[in-house]
Amino acid sequence: MQANTTNLIIAASSIFVISRVVKFINGLKAVNYLPGYRIPFWPLCLPGAVLPTTWWNVGMAFPWRRRFDAYRQFNNESFSIVPWLVGPAGIYTSNIDVGRQVIAGGHKTSFIKPEEASQSLLLWGMNLVAAEGDTWRKHRRVMGPAFNNSLYNLVWERTLQTYHEMVRAEGWADKDIAEVPAVQKLTFKLALLIIGHCAFGFPFDWSTPANLSDGLMSVQEALRIVADTHMFSVIAPKWVYKLPIKWIQESRIAHEQLAKFMRDQVADRKQALHAAQSDKGALGRDAFSMLVAANESENEKLKLSDQELIGNVFIMLFAGHETTAHTLAATLGFMGLYEDIQEDVFRQIVDIVGLDRDPTMEDYPKLTKVTAAFYESLRMFPAGHLMIREACEDTTLSIPNPVGQEGSETIPVPKGTQVVVDMVGVQYNPRYFKEPEKFKPSRWEGVSNESESFTAFSVGPRMCIGRKFAITESVCWLTMLLREWRVEPILQPGETKEQWQRRVMDAKLVLTLGVADVPVRFVRRTRA
């Protein structure tokens, strides 16, 4: 009996070992033996993703942790990862031309977003970010028209208004110094208010407390909690929400509160749509109106289901606020570190706008130094840090030879192989940026707002739809803030700026890549 059990264990272990060896050999073939890491786990699935970056596990955070040496180690802008235990084999690339071959989308593409990678984006329903093929085209056709100049004018106006509201509500009007232990507290609030108001007409404002007088959680607070617990919600089974643990219960209440808010908003907007149709009046052309109209549409090419409508509202709220808020926090951190650059930005603001009036949309293209500071901060902390694609058929990739060598090598890529465009790698690639480790906004001066040389919003047809939205909002808010206040880092006792930079200007990785909490002091500028 015991001998039988032992034989069974030996047989099962042998089958397992052989299956892993076969998997590993197939993995090596799939990446055409491109040099790279040979490790137990693929970094984007469990358990590799949650384990720290060490010599035997690269982990989710390795593009950031090894941003200066990962590609140098293999003397190539692309390398492979072949796990022998768990996960698919794949290629990481820091070359944007390799990126273009996989991220462009379109009906002829051989690469799509893999289902597992999109799972975290599908919690509320299919949406523009996760969709592929004809579904993506339909979603883009519905949303595209909402991103126009009247939206950007509205973003500018609303950002000005929100800046004034912030100064009042934070009690800064009579202060000469305001200390903020984590500047994200301001930037997240700003970005959520602007996307909520401008794209959806939601009644958010700066002063709404987390809990309302009737004891209910505010929608803004519910959104914050849902965003913070997003990854947990993706993996947690339903029964977990019955556990009497405070933050889990808060997360449950936040989800319920938001679902009710969305249902009410959709019902109101549908009523407005019907009223506009019967009165031959005009319904707003904001993103929400476009989505509701598509939900009610009889045209199959434009029709969105209820789930797709809600899925898009959530993805826009999240994609449209986390990324911008992280980048603004990084920009203020860098402004605090580099006084001379901050003074340069300040002088340009005063030259163009002066000290007394609010900036206008006509000033926007002239505020090149504010824009450049924002771009450079986004280059150093690219919020959309990974673009994950999978070959949906046997295909090929053309991989340029290392810098200094002409030509490229075309390699076969079998169906199922993942190709990851590592945005940190792209933004720190010396082929594109001299001294990539240095904060140098001057590299963006003279580069047009639409230029493809700025790749952090992605490139090609699936480039970020909110690029101009994010830049307009950020330039407007930074112009107001930096004209009135000088930013300084809050140092710990005995700490130098260099030590502050190492402690604070480090990446925090959740769904997007951001900077750790940035503690800054705003010192009111005195007028000469």
Ligand code: HEM
């Ligand atoms: C600093 C701010 C932002 C950054 C760095 C950023 C970055 C990106 C990147 C890299 C992608 C491509 C993702 C991929 O292909 O896998 C993307 C797509 C997208 N972004 Fe943004 N984004 C920002 C702000 C915004 C804003 C403000 C909105 C909404 C108002 C938005 C909505 C979207 C949407 C809907 C897509 C999917 C587009 C498509 O596939 O057709 N983003 N973004």
